[in-house]
Amino acid sequence: MTTSxxxxxxxxxEFLKAxxxxxxxxxxxxxxxxxxxxxxxxxxSVAKEAIDSWLTISPDNRVTIFCGKVxxxxxxxxxxxxxxxDELDVAFERIEMVMGDTATTPDQxxxxxxxxxxxxxxxxxxxAACARLALVDRAAQRLGVPANELTVEDGVVRVKASPTxxxxxxxLIGDGLKLQVDQKVTLKKNTEYKVIGKSIPRVxxxxxxxxxxxxxxxxxxxxxLHARVIRSDHHGARVAxxxxxxxxxxxxxxxxxxxxxxxxxxxxxxxxxxxxxxAIRIDWTAGTGLPDxxxxxxxxxxxxxxxxxxxxxxxxxxxxxxxxxxxxxATYDFAVQTHATIGPSCAVADFQDGxxxxxxxxxxxxxxxxxxxxxxxxxxxxxxxxxxxxxGCYGRNGTEDAAADAALIATLIGKPVRxxxxxxxxxxxxxxxPPRTMDLEAGLDAQGNVVAWSGDFYIALNHIAAFKPLDFxxxxxxxxxxxxxxxxxxxxxxxxxxxxxxPNIRVNTRHIAEAFFRSSHLRSPGRIENSFxxxxxxxxxxxxxxxxPAEFRLRxxxxxxxxxxxxxxxxxxxxxxxxxxxxNAGSGPVVKGRGIAYLRYNNAITYVAAVAEVEVDKxxxxxxxxxxxxxxxxxxxxxxxxxxxxxxxxxLQTVSRTLLETVxxxxxxxxxxxxxxxxxxxxxxxxxxxxxxxDRPGTVAWGAGEPMACAIPAAIANAVFDATGxxxxxxxxxxxxxxxxxxxxxxQRG
Amino acid sequence: xxxxxxxxxxxREDRMASYNLKINGEARVVDADPDTPMLYVLRDNLALKGxxxxxxxxxxxxxxIHVNGEAVRxxxxxxxxxxxxxxxxxxxxGTSAKPSKLQQAFIQEQAAQCGYCVNGMIMTSAALxxxxxxxxxxxxxxxxADNLCRCGTHQRIVAAVKRAAAA
Numbered sequence: 001m002t003t004s005x006x007x008x009x010x011x012x013x014e015f016l017k018a019x020x021x022x023x024x025x026x027x028x029x030x031x032x033x034x035x036x037x038x039x040x041x042x043x044x045s046v047a048k049e050a051i052d053s054w055l056t057i058s059p060d061n062r063v064t065i066f067c068g069k070v071x072x073x074x075x076x077x078x079x080x081x082x083x084x085x086d087e088l089d090v091a092f093e094r095i096e097m098v099m100g101d102t103a104t105t106p107d108q109x110x111x112x113x114x115x116x117x118x119x120x121x122x123x124x125x126x127x128a129a130c131a132r133l134a135l136v137d138r139a140a141q142r143l144g145v146p147a148n149e150l151t152v153e154d155g156v157v158r159v160k161a162s163p164t165x166x167x168x169x170x171x172l173i174g175d176g177l178k179l180q181v182d183q184k185v186t187l188k189k190n191t192e193y194k195v196i197g198k199s200i201p202r203v204x205x206x207x208x209x210x211x212x213x214x215x216x217x218x219x220x221x222x223x224x225l226h227a228r229v230i231r232s233d234h235h236g237a238r239v240a241x242x243x244x245x246x247x248x249x250x251x252x253x254x255x256x257x258x259x260x261x262x263x264x265x266x267x268x269x270x271x272x273x274x275x276x277x278x279a280i281r282i283d284w285t286a287g288t289g290l291p292d293x294x295x296x297x298x299x300x301x302x303x304x305x306x307x308x309x310x311x312x313x314x315x316x317x318x319x320x321x322x323x324x325x326x327x328x329x330a331t332y333d334f335a336v337q338t339h340a341t342i343g344p345s346c347a348v349a350d351f352q353d354g355x356x357x358x359x360x361x362x363x364x365x366x367x368x369x370x371x372x373x374x375x376x377x378x379x380x381x382x383x384x385x386x387x388x389x390x391x392g393c394y395g396r397n398g399t400e401d402a403a404a405d406a407a408l409i410a411t412l413i414g415k416p417v418r419x420x421x422x423x424x425x426x427x428x429x430x431x432x433x434p435p436r437t438m439d440l441e442a443g444l445d446a447q448g449n450v451v452a453w454s455g456d457f458y459i460a461l462n463h464i465a466a467f468k469p470l471d472f473x474x475x476x477x478x479x480x481x482x483x484x485x486x487x488x489x490x491x492x493x494x495x496x497x498x499x500x501x502x503p504n505i506r507v508n509t510r511h512i513a514e515a516f517f518r519s520s521h522l523r524s525p526g527r528i529e530n531s532f533x534x535x536x537x538x539x540x541x542x543x544x545x546x547x548x549p550a551e552f553r554l555r556x557x558x559x560x561x562x563x564x565x566x567x568x569x570x571x572x573x574x575x576x577x578x579x580x581x582x583x584n585a586g587s588g589p590v591v592k593g594r595g596i597a598y599l600r601y602n603n604a605i606t607y608v609a610a611v612a613e614v615e616v617d618k619x620x621x622x623x624x625x626x627x628x629x630x631x632x633x634x635x636x637x638x639x640x641x642x643x644x645x646x647x648x649x650x651x652l653q654t655v656s657r658t659l660l661e662t663v664x665x666x667x668x669x670x671x672x673x674x675x676x677x678x679x680x681x682x683x684x685x686x687x688x689x690x691x692x693x694x695d696r697p698g699t700v701a702w703g704a705g706e707p708m709a710c711a712i713p714a715a716i717a718n719a720v721f722d723a724t725g726x727x728x729x730x731x732x733x734x735x736x737x738x739x740x741x742x743x744x745x746x747x748q749r750g
Numbered sequence: 751x752x753x754x755x756x757x758x759x760x761x762r763e764d765r766m767a768s769y770n771l772k773i774n775g776e777a778r779v780v781d782a783d784p785d786t787p788m789l790y791v792l793r794d795n796l797a798l799k800g801x802x803x804x805x806x807x808x809x810x811x812x813x814x815i816h817v818n819g820e821a822v823r824x825x826x827x828x829x830x831x832x833x834x835x836x837x838x839x840x841x842x843x844g845t846s847a848k849p850s851k852l853q854q855a856f857i858q859e860q861a862a863q864c865g866y867c868v869n870g871m872i873m874t875s876a877a878l879x880x881x882x883x884x885x886x887x888x889x890x891x892x893x894x895a896d897n898l899c900r901c902g903t904h905q906r907i908v909a910a911v912k913r914a915a916a917a
Contacts, residue, residue: 202860205857205862211798217803251766342810391866392900648906653900675807683897686904
C-alpha cells in the first residue's frame with residue numbers, strides 16, 4: 001500500500017479541509033447545465049486523432065474541452081476537467097466541458113463499462129498533453145527561446161529566466177493546432193499534478209441544489225410541443241385500431257401520430273399530453289405472453305443456447321472434483337431488475353430543413369446517430385444528438401428509447417417536440433437486466449483446501465449484429481416494423497472466473513439466445529450477478545473448511561493489492577477471525593451477523609471488498625443491513641471524494657437491489673409499474689456506510705462507478721448466514737425467501 | 751393514490767380558467783385547466799425548474815413544493831385547490847450565488863449524485879427544519895422516508911440536513 005496517501009477511515013470533511021481547496025470557485029456553476037438558450041455550437045472536427053477535435057482556446061485564454069464521454073450524475077464532468085487542467089497547465093476554473101454532442105465531440109464509445117476515467121480520461125489526457133506541447137513549441141518560436149527554457153502556468157507560457165517575457169495560449173492558438181494526437185505522448189507525472197488527486201467540489205452541485213441546473217427534463221425550445229407515446233401493457237401486443245375522439249376533446253390537443261404500432265399524442269402543454277394519452281382508445285391484439293415468473297430460473301436454463309464459452313480453465317477440474325474428499329454444490333439466482341430511474345426518460349427533438357437535432361441524456365449519443373438513422377430514414381450525417389444531463393440511468397434505461405420516440409415524432413410532424421415518459425413507461429417498459437442462474441461446485445481435500453472449482457453460468461447473449469456492435473431493439477424501431485437483430489447487453493461473462501489461486505478450475509458460460517424482455521446493461525452488468533455467486537459460494541467453502549471466511553480468502557490470494565483491499569475492509573469493520581455462523585448471534589428473534597466479499601472488477605482492474613453487518617428478524621424474515629464497510633482501490637484517484645460518493649452510492653443502491661428488487665410480471669404483462677410495485681430502499685433502511693479508499697498515485701486510474709456494487713449481494717448473504725446459519729442464494733432476499741431458508745427448505749425462486 | 755384513482759380525478763371537464771398565484775413571493779397570473787397539477791403549472795407556465803416530475807403519483811417526492819410552508823406533492827395538487835395560498839419552490843430558497851443554509855450544507859456535503867431527487871430532499875428537509883430546529887438522525891430519516899433517492903446518496907443527504915441544523 002502506498003504510504004504517502006493511503007487512507008483508511010475516510011472522513012470527507014477532514015479530507016476536503018486538508019486538500020485546501022474547498023473555496024475553489026463555483027464560478028462554473030452558472031455555466032454548467034445552463035442550456036436554456038438552446039444555442040447549438042457550430043459543428044467542428046470530431047475526429048479522435050485530431051488534437052483540434054478535443055479543445056478550443058479563446059483569445060482570453062478560456063479553454064473549452066470537447067469530450068465524447070458524458071456525466072451520468074457521477075461527477076465525471078469534474079474529474080475529466082481535472083485531468084484536462086493538469087495536462088494543459090490551465091486553471092481548473094478556466095475550463096468549460098462540452099460532453100456528448102455528436103457535432104462537436106469525438107466518439108469515445110458509450111459512457112459505460114466503468115471506462116469513463118480509465119479509457120475516456122486517458123484519451124482526453126493524451127490530447128491535452130499534445131496540445132500543451134504544440135502550444136509551447138509555438139511559444140518558443142514566438143519568444144525566440146528554446147521550449148525547454150519555458151514554463152506554463154494557467155495557460156500563460158513564460159521564459160523561466162525572464163518571467164515577464166510571456167505569451168498566452170489564447171494568443172498562440174490561431175485557427176487551431178492542425179496536428180494529430182501522439183498516442184505515446186508523455187503525460188504528467190503524479191508529482192506534477194496540481195488538481196488531479198484532489199477532492200475538487202463538483203461543478204454541477206451548486207446549480208443542482210438551487211434549481212439553476214438544466215436537466216434534459218427542463219430543456220425547452222421555442223414553440224415546443226409535448227408528446228406521450230401510448231404503449232400496450234401486454235407484452236408483445238400490437239395495435240389493432242386507434243380511436244382518438246376522446247383525446248381530441250382535451251384542451252390543448254394538437255394531433256395523434258401513428259406509424260405502424262407506434263402511436264403518440266401531441267399537445268401544446270404537458271398536462272394536455274398526459275390527459276390525451278389517457279383519453280385515447282387503442283385496441284390491441286393479444287400479446288406474445290411471458291413465462292411463469294415462479295419458475296423463471298428453471299425456464300431460463302432450458303432456453304436455447306447460442307454458444308458456450310469457457311472463461312477460465314486450469315488443471316483438470318473434473319478429475320480433481322472426482323478425487324476430492326468433500327464436494328460442495330450450489331445454485332445461485334439473480335432476479336430480473338430494472339434501472340428504476342427517479343426521473344422517467346425524456347428527450348427533445350427538432351426536425352428542420354432536413355436536419356434532425358435530438359437533445360438527450362443518452363450515454364450513447366454517437367452510436368445513437370446510427371440507430372436514429374435506421375428509425376427515421378434520414379442519413380446519419382443529418383442527425384445530431386446533443387447531450388444534456390438527465391436523472392441517473394445506471395445503464396441503458398429508457399433514455400435511448402425516449403430519444404428515438406422524440407426523433408420519430410419530430411420527423412413525422414416537423415415541429416419541435418418533447419417526449420416525457422411516464423413512471424409506468426420507465427418502470428415497466430424500459431429494458432431490464434436479464435435473469436441469471438449459476439451452478440457452482442467445488443472439491444476440498446481432507447485438510448479443507450480447495451482442490452477444484454467448477455462454474456456454469458447461464459447468461460444472456462450479448463447479441464452483436466455484424467459491424468454494428470451497439471445495435472439495440474429500440475421500441476420506436478420495433479413498433480415501426482424495423483427489424484433490429486442486435487441487442488447490446490454488455491460483457492456479462494466478466495467476473496465469471498474467480499480470482500483465487502486454485503489448482504484446478506473450469507468456468508463455463510452458456511449464452512442464452514433470447515431473453516424474455518428486452519435486455520440491457522444495469523449497473524455492473526454480469527459482474528454483480530457473477531460475483532454474488534462466486535463470493536457466496538466461496539463463503540460456503542470457508543464453512544465447509546471450518547475456516548474464518550476472510551482468512552480463507554486470503555489463503556488463496558497472492559496479489560498484494562487484493563490482500564490490501566481485503567485487509568482494509570477487515571480493519572475498518574474490526575473483523576474478528578472465526579468460522580461462521582456467529583456463536584454470539586443472539587438468542588432472541590433478532591440475530592446478528594457479519595459477512596465479507598472480495599472481487600477485482602473484470603478480474604483486471606479495480607479491487608473492492610466489503611464487510612456487511614446485518615440483523616435478521618427470524619419471525620418476520622426481514623433483513624436489516626446496519627453497517628457496510630467498503631474498501632476500494634481503483635489505482636490513482638482523480639477525485640477522492642468523487643470516488644467516495646460513487647462507492648457509497650454503489651453500496652446503498654445495491655443494498656436496495658439485494659433486499660428488495662425484482663421486476664414482477666404475470667403471463668401477459670409486467671406488473672411493476674410504479675414505486676409501490678417496484679419498491680426501492682428508503683431512508684430509514686439505509687445502512688451506515690464507511691469507506692476506505694486506497695490511493696495509488698502514479699498508477700493507472702481505473703473506474704469507480706461499478707465495482708463496489710458487485711461485492712454487496714454476497715457480503716449481505718454471507719452476513720445472513722453468519723447470523724442464522726441459513727444460506728441465501730437467490731437475489732432479492734425477500735422475507736419469504738429468508739423464512740424459507742430458515743426453515744431449511746428449498747427457497748422459493750423468482 | 752393509485753393510478754386509477756388519479757386517472758378518475760383528472761378526467762374532469764376541461765375549463766380553462768385564470769388563477770392569481772403567489773409563487774416565491776411574486777404575484778403570477780396563470781391560465782390553466784382547473785385540474786392541472788401545480789407541477790405542470792410551475793414547470794410549463796412559469797418555467798421553474800425546481801419541482802421535478804418523478805411519478806405523478808405522489809410516491810417519490812421529486813416534485814415537492816411548499817404550500818403555506820407545508821411540504822406537499824405538486825404532481826397531485828390541482829391548481830384549483832391552491833387558491834391564495836403561498837407557494838414556494840426550490841428557486842425561492844436561494845441561488846448558487848446566495849444559497850440558503852440548507853442548500854449550502856448540501857454543497858458542503860457534496861450531497862448529490864445525479865441530483866434529480868434533490869429538490870424533494872431539500873424542500874422536505876426545509877419544512878422539517880422549520881418545525882424542528884434540531885432533529886435527530888432518526889427524525890431526519892423518518893421525515894425523508896417518502897422521498898426516494900436512486901443513486902444511493904442517503905448518507906450524505908442526512909449529513910447535509912444535520913449540518914444545516916447545526917449551522
